[in-house]
Amino acid sequence: xxxxxxxxxxIDQIKKNYWMEADMEQLVIWETRIKxxxxxxxxxxxxxxxxxxxxxxxxxxxxxxxxxIPETRPRGIPEENFDFSNLDSPQMxxxxxxxxxxxxxxxxxxRDIDEPVLKKLIPDESYIDDFRSDMxxxxxxxxNHINICQSQIGGFKSIYG
Numbered sequence: 227x228x229x230x231x232x233x234x235x236x237i238d239q240i241k242k243n244y245w246m247e248a249d250m251e252q253l254v255i256w257e258t259r260i261k262x263x264x265x266x267x268x269x270x271x272x273x274x275x276x277x278x279x280x281x282x283x284x285x286x287x288x289x290x291x292x293x294x295i296p297e298t299r300p301r302g303i304p305e306e307n308f309d310f311s312n313l314d315s316p317q318m319x320x321x322x323x324x325x326x327x328x329x330x331x332x333x334x335x336x337r338d339i340d341e342p343v344l345k346k347l348i349p350d351e352s353y354i355d356d357f358r359s360d361m362x363x364x365x366x367x368x369x370n371h372i373n374i375c376q377s378q379i380g381g382f383k384s385i386y387g
Contacts, residue, residue, distance in 0.1 A: 230339050233346040241296045243332055244284040245303050246325060250277035258318055261310050266319075269374050273322065276367055280329075283360055291347040316379045323375035330368035337361035 230236050251274055258270055288295055299305065310318050337358050348354055 230335050230343065233343060236336075236339060236343055236347055237291075237293060238300065238302075239332060239336060240284060240288060240291070240293070241300045242303055243329060243336075244281060244288065245296055245300050246329055247277045247281040247284060250274070250322075250325065250329075251281060258310060258322070261313070261318065262315055266315060266378055269319075269378055272374060273371055276371065280364055280367070283364070287357065287360070290353060293347075319375040319378035323372055323379065326368050326371040326375060330365055330372060333361050333364040333368060337365060 230239055258266075262270075285295060310321065313321065341354065344354055344357065345351070348357060
């Protein structure tokens with residue numbers, strides 16, 4: 227069951243994810259590289275490259291849904307996603323990991339969206355399975371990004387509750 231219940235909710239989430247992927251591709255990687263002076267380059271390159279690919283995949287679906295690419299930051303996305311001031315490497319990856327978790331959970335919601343809501347933006351039913359498959363792939367890749375961040379943080383976090 228997904229939290230997205232309407233056509234407007236679907237549009238909003240696709241655009242937010244697009245914007246976050248664009249931020250991950252650009253801001254995180256360059257600012258983190260400057261701060262880390264080249265350390266953890268492989269991890270950062272993976273995060274940047276795959277975020278760019280995710281952005282392109284979302285562009286494909288935005289086009290199929292006959293929407294416009296967001297030119298301005300969508301409502302609900304903070305003006306400055308990443309502030310690495312006075313953070314060491316593990317702390318930076320912890321900040322990045324939080325956004326990877328948000329993206330993973332959001333792609334899970336998009337993958338699991340109720341079909342009637344999806345059909346409002348994807349009227350050609352032959353695309354619905356492709357959409358779900360693409361969102362499932364993004365869930366998997368975001369989980370990989372979380373794992374990369376956790377390895378840079380130095381371990382796995384436990385949640386007690």
